[in-house]
Amino acid sequence: MSGHGHDHRPSAQADRRWLLAALGVIVVFMAAEIVAGLLAHSLALLADAGHMLTDAAALALAVIASRIAERPARGAYTYGFARVDALSGQVNGITLLLLAVWFAFEGIRRLVHPSGVHGGVVAVVAVIGAAVNLVATYLAGRADRDGLNVRGVLAHLVTDVWAFAATFVAGLVIVWTGWRQADPVASLLVAALMAWTGWRLVHEAGRVFLEAAPPGVDPQALGAELAAADGVAELHDLHVWVLGSSEAALSAHVLVDLEYDCHEVAGRLRTMLGRDHGIGHVTLQVDHLDAATHVAEHCTDAHGTVHVAPAATD
Incomplete structure (x- = not known):
């Protein structure tokens, strides 16, 4: 069997190298941003650092x-x-949602009681942060994007780019107008x-754990398509679900016309x-x-034995 179908797919080891490279870039800048946020008294920078932690x-x-x-797959883990x-x-x-609640609370509190923020530091760090996230997005994007974890990473990184854009605008507003509430407004964004x-x-992962049909697959329409195939008399007990975020599975009971x-x-x-x-x-x-008697007969096995059972009635 030829292996040409896998020639252009990144190996798991290559994926991990790209992800680790992106991780190194993120961790170094995150540490620098925490220091800058503390020195500049900027909640927006700390919020960005919190997002980068995730x-x-x-x-x-x-x-x-x-x-x-x-x-x-082995032992009790038959699906791997x-x-x-x-x-x-x-x-x-879940981590993102918890951080969002905390930063929203802090942002509202600082809107009511604004603190001194160094807008110039905020703007400079935000520009550097956007550049760092673009580099990290490029590195992570070289990995296989079929997995939910890699798609989640990319969603985080792209979100961070927009977050840094909001922080940069907040820094400029503080420098130009002195309106300190721009920082907590940016943190709320x-x-x-x-x-x-x-x-x-959380929603996508929940679909996997609840064994929902893969996105874009309508089980009723799929069942109708299978039932309409040549030789198919009836179709019962159709189930379609996802084993992982990128691997779909299906099971069904198919009754076939005797002449097929x-x-x-x-x-x-x-x-x-x-x-x-x-x-x-x-x-x-x-x-x-058998359409005449409506009796289901199991397919003949290798030894020629035929088993007869009542047809499904659902």
Whole structure:
């Protein structure tokens, strides 16, 4: 079997190298931003640093999840460790939501009781921060984007670019007008971005854990498409879900007209599901159906035995 289908896909080891490079860039700047935020008395800079802390955590979790997800299925873990990817995304999303609540509270408090903020320092650090995040986004973007953890990292980094833009504007407003409330206003905008990104990550991870259908797949429409295939008499017990954030699975009971080869029909359905819907993990129970008696007969096995069972009535 040829391996050409994998020639252009980054290896897991290469993914981790890119993610670790992005992590190094983020951690160095985050430390510098915390110091600058404390010296400038800027809540917006500290909010940005807090967001970058979640970026660093997301990158670290992505690296760890990538290593764990490589482990083969064994023992009690018959599906392997694909959902570690979603678990890291959910942890990261919850962290973002908690930080958003804290920065929103602090932002409102400073709107009422503004403190002295050095607008020039805020603006300069914000420009550097935007540049650093663009570099980190480029590095992380070189990794495979199919996983929820990597998509979460990229969402964080892009959000940070916008957050730094808001912080930069706040710094300029303070320098030009002396309006100190611009800093907590910027921090509230950052908190809103955190909440939005965090909610999306938690929601996507929740779909994985609740075994929802893959995004863009309508189970009813898919069932109708399968039932309309040549040779399919009836379709029952259709389930379609995600094993991990990028791997879909499907199971169904398919009843095939007697004049068709049930193994050929099953193979055709699997090909269609993989080609048209990206569903590669397919489990089909395929039986023949006698339309006259409405009795289901299991497909003949390798020894020629035929088993008869009542047809499904759901």
